Amino acid sequence: MKQPSGKICTVISLMFIFILVYVAQNKLDAYLIRILNLGAMYVTLGVSLNLIYGFTGQFSLGHAGFMAIGAYVTALLVLPPYYKEVIFMLEPLAWPLNVIHTPFVVALIAGGVLSALAAFIIGVPVLRLKGDYLGIATLGFAEIIRIVLNNIPHITNGALGIKGIPEYTNLWWTMGIAIFTIYIVKGLISSSYGRALMAIRENEIAAEVMGVNLTYHKVMSFTISAFFAGVGGGLFACLLTTIDPKAFRFVMTYNILIVVVLGGLGSITGTVIAAFLYNFLLESLRPIEAGFNLGPMHFPPIPGLRMVTFSVLLLILILYKQKGLLGGFEFSWKWFFQSIKKVFKPKKTTEGSTL
Amino acid sequence: MSLTMLLQNIVNGFSLGSLYALIAIGYTMVYGILRLINFAHGEVFMLAPYFLFYSSMIFVLPWWLSAIIAIVLTALTGMLSERIAYKPLRDAPRISALISAIGVSFFLQNLAIVLFSGIPKSVHRPAFFSKLFQFGEIRIQSTLFASIGISIIVLSLLIYIVYKTKTGLAMRAISKDIETSRLMGVDVNKAISITFVIGSALAAVGGILWSLRFPQIFPTMGTIPGLKAFIAAVVGGIGSIPGAMLGGMLLGMSEILFVTFFPAISGYRDSFVFIILILILFLKPDGILGTKTQEKV
Numbered sequence: 001m002k003q004p005s006g007k008i009c010t011v012i013s014l015m016f017i018f019i020l021v022y023v024a025q026n027k028l029d030a031y032l033i034r035i036l037n038l039g040a041m042y043v044t045l046g047v048s049l050n051l052i053y054g055f056t057g058q059f060s061l062g063h064a065g066f067m068a069i070g071a072y073v074t075a076l077l078v079l080p081p082y083y084k085e086v087i088f089m090l091e092p093l094a095w096p097l098n099v100i101h102t103p104f105v106v107a108l109i110a111g112g113v114l115s116a117l118a119a120f121i122i123g124v125p126v127l128r129l130k131g132d133y134l135g136i137a138t139l140g141f142a143e144i145i146r147i148v149l150n151n152i153p154h155i156t157n158g159a160l161g162i163k164g165i166p167e168y169t170n171l172w173w174t175m176g177i178a179i180f181t182i183y184i185v186k187g188l189i190s191s192s193y194g195r196a197l198m199a200i201r202e203n204e205i206a207a208e209v210m211g212v213n214l215t216y217h218k219v220m221s222f223t224i225s226a227f228f229a230g231v232g233g234g235l236f237a238c239l240l241t242t243i244d245p246k247a248f249r250f251v252m253t254y255n256i257l258i259v260v261v262l263g264g265l266g267s268i269t270g271t272v273i274a275a276f277l278y279n280f281l282l283e284s285l286r287p288i289e290a291g292f293n294l295g296p297m298h299f300p301p302i303p304g305l306r307m308v309t310f311s312v313l314l315l316i317l318i319l320y321k322q323k324g325l326l327g328g329f330e331f332s333w334k335w336f337f338q339s340i341k342k343v344f345k346p347k348k349t350t351e352g353s354t355l
Numbered sequence: 356m357s358l359t360m361l362l363q364n365i366v367n368g369f370s371l372g373s374l375y376a377l378i379a380i381g382y383t384m385v386y387g388i389l390r391l392i393n394f395a396h397g398e399v400f401m402l403a404p405y406f407l408f409y410s411s412m413i414f415v416l417p418w419w420l421s422a423i424i425a426i427v428l429t430a431l432t433g434m435l436s437e438r439i440a441y442k443p444l445r446d447a448p449r450i451s452a453l454i455s456a457i458g459v460s461f462f463l464q465n466l467a468i469v470l471f472s473g474i475p476k477s478v479h480r481p482a483f484f485s486k487l488f489q490f491g492e493i494r495i496q497s498t499l500f501a502s503i504g505i506s507i508i509v510l511s512l513l514i515y516i517v518y519k520t521k522t523g524l525a526m527r528a529i530s531k532d533i534e535t536s537r538l539m540g541v542d543v544n545k546a547i548s549i550t551f552v553i554g555s556a557l558a559a560v561g562g563i564l565w566s567l568r569f570p571q572i573f574p575t576m577g578t579i580p581g582l583k584a585f586i587a588a589v590v591g592g593i594g595s596i597p598g599a600m601l602g603g604m605l606l607g608m609s610e611i612l613f614v615t616f617f618p619a620i621s622g623y624r625d626s627f628v629f630i631i632l633i634l635i636l637f638l639k640p641d642g643i644l645g646t647k648t649q650e651k652v
């Protein structure tokens with residue numbers, strides 16, 4: 001059998017996903033939909049972190065900050081003006097923001113663009129740093145963003161946060177944006193840009209000697225990564241319907257980093273699998289800390305036990321799968337058909353021999 | 356601003372700085388040897404006051420004995436975390452060890468929530484630490500002096516161990532080149548364990564002094580001091596012990612003085628630390644006392 005072309009397979013599988021999302025959105029219960037939403041959101045966030053860290057090799061711990069920018073911009077743009085007057089109790093919202101009201105798409109893009117802009121401004125000086133120093137500096141910037149958000153109540157409502165954001169996020173949005181992110185990042189890394197980025201990852205000096213413009217490529221990768229982090233933040237805001245600066249502590253970055261590393265650094269497939277696995281795992285462990293009755297005995301809930309279990313599982317996973325679940329493996333249609341052939345070939349030969 | 360207040364704040368800054376320095380040592384020593392950012396160090400720091408609290412409250416031991424027990428238990432926790440979570444990953448990609456450190460951090464923090472509950476606990480301060488000294492118009496709590504004094508003693512002891520003993524020599528050798536040290540007959544595993552014991556014990560001393568200064572303990576109390584101490588280590592030049600001390604002092608002092616001079620924007624207090632960090636990284640990427648590393652192809 002001739003191998004069908006990759007494009008056709010992609011289109012067919014996209015249609016299949018389309019049907020799945022349609023069914024899921026209409027048939028599944030709200031709780032499962034929420035977990036799927038979170039999973040897809042983590043795909044967007046994880047793939048974007050993978051672009052800067054996994055493919056470009058620049059250790060960035062600033063994702064929570066970029067998410068925060070995207071989340072706040074989106075929230076402020078989609079909230080109806082009359083409602084903004086109600087929730088901004090400390091100080092009224094500053095002028096242009098208190099009257100603007102845009103559709104969700106515009107708000108998401110605005111969030112992404114603004115956080116990309118922030119990344120560009122930060123990135124030009126900061127990307128000269130290398131390795132762990134870069135990670136620490138980006139972490140520092142993310143924390144500064146969070147502290148600033150905490151201290152400008154006329155724009156962000158300060159520590160009170162923004163509540164009652166319309167719940168626009170559904171599976172169409174999260175899955176659609178996740179697929180779009182994968183499409184863009186995949187396209188980028190298979191282009192000549194991508195080869196330049198990977199050259200930088202492998203050896204910066206060698207890449208520079210080969211004529212790769214380091215600053216340009218690093219900043220580009222960082223900015224695109226932050227754009228999707230911002231969009232992911234917007235999805236986050238409209239999924240949880242309430243945000244405050246505390247939500248964007250560096251633990252948020254840790255979560256995304258865990259997804260990326262568990263999936264396997266530099267593997268989009270790995271990130272996708274790890275993103276869903278991570279959220280399902282976290283949710284399925286919830287019963288552990290809930291109290292329960294065993295006959296006449298009553299076991300009270302134990303807060304914290306879920307995360308203890310989770311961290312033990314995380315440790316076991318990373319100790320036994322040191323390069324992540326998939327290592328650097330990437331899904332491709334070629335691999336898919338070859339492995340199908342491998343499964344079916346032995347059968348054919350045995351049939352042939354009996355005849 | 357009166358001179359007395361300024362003096363009072365300088366003492367305050369010194370005492371906060373000495374606490375940061377104590378915690379920063381653990382980060383810098385571990386990084387120097389394993390090139391690992393030990394994100395769990397802040398949680399190790401948090402455990403010490405809890406151990407102290409329980410041994411003095413439940414087992415009604417005298418304070419000094421409880422403090423020693425707390426330091427020993429914390430040091431053991433630090434050593435065990437290395438044995439279980441970092442040692443198997445020594446040859447793995449560095450990011451895996453980092454994820455492992457995050458895992459240990461999650462584990463210790465949530466274990467503390469399970470064991471000690473998330474509700475903050477008030478720490479009993481022995482009478483010795485709540486005395487108030489009066490110099491003219493300046494009033495200074497004995498905790499401040501105690502934290503400065505104890506830090507100086509402990510840090511001198513550390514310098515002695517690292518620069519004058521054979522174990523210290525082994526540590527310094529490993530931080531230069533782990534493979535060569537092994538070939539030269541240095542017991543690498545033992546030296547790394549000792550590093551973790553020393554780092555965690557210093558964090559424990561810092562944690563206990565911290566809980567005397569801010570007498571409320573809760574499972575997430577280690578996160579922010581841990582992060583700041585880590586930044587102190589980077590500012591001073593990560594891998595360098597005098598650098599960590601200097602960085603800690605610098606950060607503690609500038610944090611207090613920032614709030615003193617600009618009370619109107621004290622909400623930005625925590626971000627000031629990061630601004631210092633970023634400035635230092637731009638001006639001197641290896642930190643104040645760090646050694647410059649030459650990059651080769």
